[in-house]
Amino acid sequence: MVKGRFLIPYLWPAGNRLMQLSFLGVLVLLIIGRVFAVSSVLLSRWFEQSCRPVSAGSYYFLRLLDFLSRWLSFCLDHYVSGGLLNSVRSLLWVKVQQLSSKRISMALFRHIHSLSYRWHLNRKTGEVLRIMDRGVDSVNQMLNYLAFNIVPTILDILIAVVYFCLSFNYMFGLIVLFTMVAYLTFTVLITEWRTKFRVEMNDRDNDLNALAVDSLLNFETVKCCNAEEAELKRYNAGIKKYQVTEKTSLSLSLLNMTQNSVISAGLLAGSLLCAYFVASKKHGFTVGDYVLYAAYIMQLYQPLNWLGTYYRLIQQSFIDMDNMFELFGQPSDVKDVDGAPAIVIRKGKVEFRDVSFGYVPDKIILQNVSFVIQPGETIAVVGPSGSGKSTLTRLLLRFYDCTSGSIFIDDCNIALVTQSSLRQHIAVVPQETNLFNQSIKFNIGLGRANASEDEIVEAASIAEIHERILSFPEGYDCMVGERGLKLSGGEKQRVAIARAVLKRPSIIILDEATSSLDSQTEALIQESLNRVCQGKSALVVAHRLSTIVNANKILVLKDGKIVEHGRHEDLLLKGGLYAQMWHQQSKESRLKHNEADRN
DSSP, X not given: OHHHHHHHHHHSOTTOHHHHHHHHHHHHHHHHHHHHHHHHXXXXXXXXXXXXXXXXXXXXXXXXXXXXXXXXXXXXXXXXXXXXXXXXXXXXXXXXXHHHHHHHHHHHHHHHHHSOHHHHHHSOXXXXXXXXXXXXXXXXHHHHHIIIIIHHHHHHHHHHHHHIIIIIOHHHHHHHHHHHHHHHHHHHHHHHHHHHHHHHHHHHHHHHHHXXXXXXXXXXXXXXXXXXXXXXXXXXXXXXXHHHTOOHHHXXXXXXXXXXXXXXXXXXXXXXXXXXXXXXXXXXXXHHHHHHHHHHHXXXXXXXXXXXXXXHHHHHHHHHHHHXXXXXXXXXXXXXXXXXXXXXXXXXXXXXXXXXXXXXXXXXXXXXXXXXXXXXOEEEEEOSTTSSHHHHHHHHTTSSOOSEEEEEETTEEGGGSOHHHHHHTEEEEOXXXXXXXXXXXXXXXXXXXXXXXXXXXXHHHHTTOHHHHHTSTTGGGOBOXXXXXXXXXXXXXXXXXXXXXXXXXXEEEEESTTTTSOHHHHHHHHHHHHHXXXXXXXXXXXXXXXXXXXXSEEEEEETTXXXXXXXXXXXXXXXXXHHHHHHHHHHHHHHHHHHHHHO
């Protein structure tokens, strides 16, 4: 019931009058189809009864009428009810189904994107994609089963029960009713027993798909480590775990045997009773009545025999939807407050006030951190690994909420404004640039959705990658490959810089933007970054201290606390942690240069 209430808003095409008319048209055609299905059987009986007064010498005339009755019944049942009406009904239904699928897919996709950074870090992408695909597919399958199989079959059975009770004898109606109830009861009981096997199969299937996606995404690492055989073994183990859970064959055989036994018993009881009434001439039964009963029961036999299968498939669809419902039910750790306004940034002043934060409650990463970035200033953050440098950038982007303390932009608490408006004013150039497997133009254009092609070219020129892009055969339409693997590290960073330029941000975050590049490329990229940051508030997380010597202020983090702050020259004179890090990196740099000269 909970699942049904959840799906109803997506099933009824609200707001689309044409789709609503199509939905109602499907219902009307469904009723008309049931009328024709009953009429085809009644027509056979009527012809048989109307032929009884004809003399015995009219043998050929009787055969002709019998042929005509069967032919008309066949046409009504197959060409009109089963063919023409079903074709029109399918044509109307496919549009309604497509709209429902699109709405569910869009709602799920929007919800997943709204979930917090923490949630995405803890989930496997392959598993999430599998849940999305299987969930939406299961909704489509369930709608088809209900519209074209379950509802028509139930209507046929109810019509048969009522008709036999009123036109034949109540005992025939009871036989059909008892057969239906027994059939459905056994089907439901055995199917519920089989459900746990399907749930376990889904879990193993999710694990197997996540393993495959993870391995293929990291194919370069697999090749470098010569780990193909190890990955095959892991995948083989995953397949075995999945196959162990396939315990459905035995339970399916048991279910089919039970269903066939119930159907056969119902058919046998009704046929014997009808034959008895015809032979004893009780209640005015004739051979035509027997023909009607036999024809009607045989017409019901096939859909009734499939009814259990459809129930199993719908039950399986609901199982497949469970994980999708779990995704829909996942709350976001970071939410906009009710009625939150969009932030308006005029100057770009950033202030951290006594900010503390921990990814888990018992491990604090930042402790009472306070600093101010004045409009147009560049503040650099340095420190040992794990000191909380990158955590500052994630808090400023509001990927997480502060455990205590607050962050202000132009004296406005970022926790009280919408996340989308906040991130609209902040551009990020990360250490590892993530690119979509799309064109260079698409990846730069992510900076601003409504940017023109001229603006994209201008941003690329500022990032000094325009000429390089033009050297590619497809130019700006060149595909960058999975995660941008067709581009070099420096080219990917320049695409990220162009994306940041295109965004026209008030605040720029550089999160170790050049730490993974060689010295020569780093120097070139650093020139572009300096131009991008000019006149804007910038928070720079740096590993190589040589890149931030011109920062207005340098913050030195250790164990989540600011232990030193000041300009480069002042910090060197203090002889503290920053000075130690500087001298260590200078020594390493001299050693590398000396080694390069010898080579």
